[in-house]
Amino acid sequence: MNSIDSVTLEVADPAAAARFHSEAFALDRSRVRVRGxxxxxxxxxxxxxSLVVSQPGNVDALHSAALDAGATSLKPAERSLWGYGGVVRAPDGTIWQLATSSKKDTAPVTRDVDEIVLLLGVEDVKASKRFYVERGLTVGKAFGGKYVEFATGPDTVKLSLYKRRALAKVAGVPAEGTGSHRIAVSSPVGPFSDPDGFVWEAAGQ
Structure with missing residues (x-):
């Protein structure tokens, strides 16, 4: 099964970004990396x-730690039809969703992260789905031309596709944007650039 080994965020200050990841989310550099x-x-x-956790209290803990580390709140953590979550923008500009499908706490609160999900906002979900399937990724779930989730192995980054405008709405920001995506994906299926200009690199690069 092909999957994402890690993602690299391209930032102006790598040391500051790495410090934010550690202080806000207690993330190591195995799956989310930074470079200048x-x-x-x-x-x-x-x-x-997206950082997926097991319960609302963990979302709140991550949200609070992110704000303390310098993030800006785009959406406060709150209940919804699908669970509980909030959105923050890191000092380097990266948008992080903090989410759980659970609606109540059942264990002591931690900042443990169960899954890291890279959500790409694309112009044509069906075309991007075909592009990735042709390169060896396996579809886990698909909802027409609105959303696709690819199957991944353990301890990897999960990939999902949304319509760009829909993802911007979820994030709480305008959909307009220009220039670099400021992210590179490391995977055994790379290297290539996808139809929306997202750069994939060979694993280990």
């Missing part, structure tokens, strides 16, 4: 990273 870049970018970069 001054590539022009503005507005919505076309993706979000």
């Amino acid at each position: 870049s001054e590539a022009p970018t503005s507005g919505f970069r076309g993706f979000t990273l």
Whole structure:
């Protein structure tokens, strides 16, 4: 099964970004990495990273720690039809969704992350789905031309596709944006650039 080994965020200050990941989310550098870049970018970069946890208290803990570490709240953590979650923007500009499908706490609160999901906002979900399937990824769930989730192995980053405008709405930001996505995906299926300009690199690069 092909999957994503890690994602690399391209930021102006790699040391500061790495410090934020540690202080806000207690993430190590195995699945989310950083490197320096001054590539022009503005507005919505076309993706979000989602941290999926087991209960609402863990969402609140991550949300609070992110704000303490310098993030900006885009959406407060609150209940919804699908569960509980909120959205923050890191100091480097990356948008993080913090979410759980559970609606109540059943264990002591932690900042443990169960899954990391890369959500790409694309212009044509069906075309992007075909593109990725042709490169060896396996579809886990698909809802027409609105959403696709690919199957992944353990301890990897999960990939999902949304319509760009729909993902921007979920993130709480305008859909407009130009320039670099400021992200690179490391996977055995790389290297290539997808139809929306997202860069994939060979694993280990």
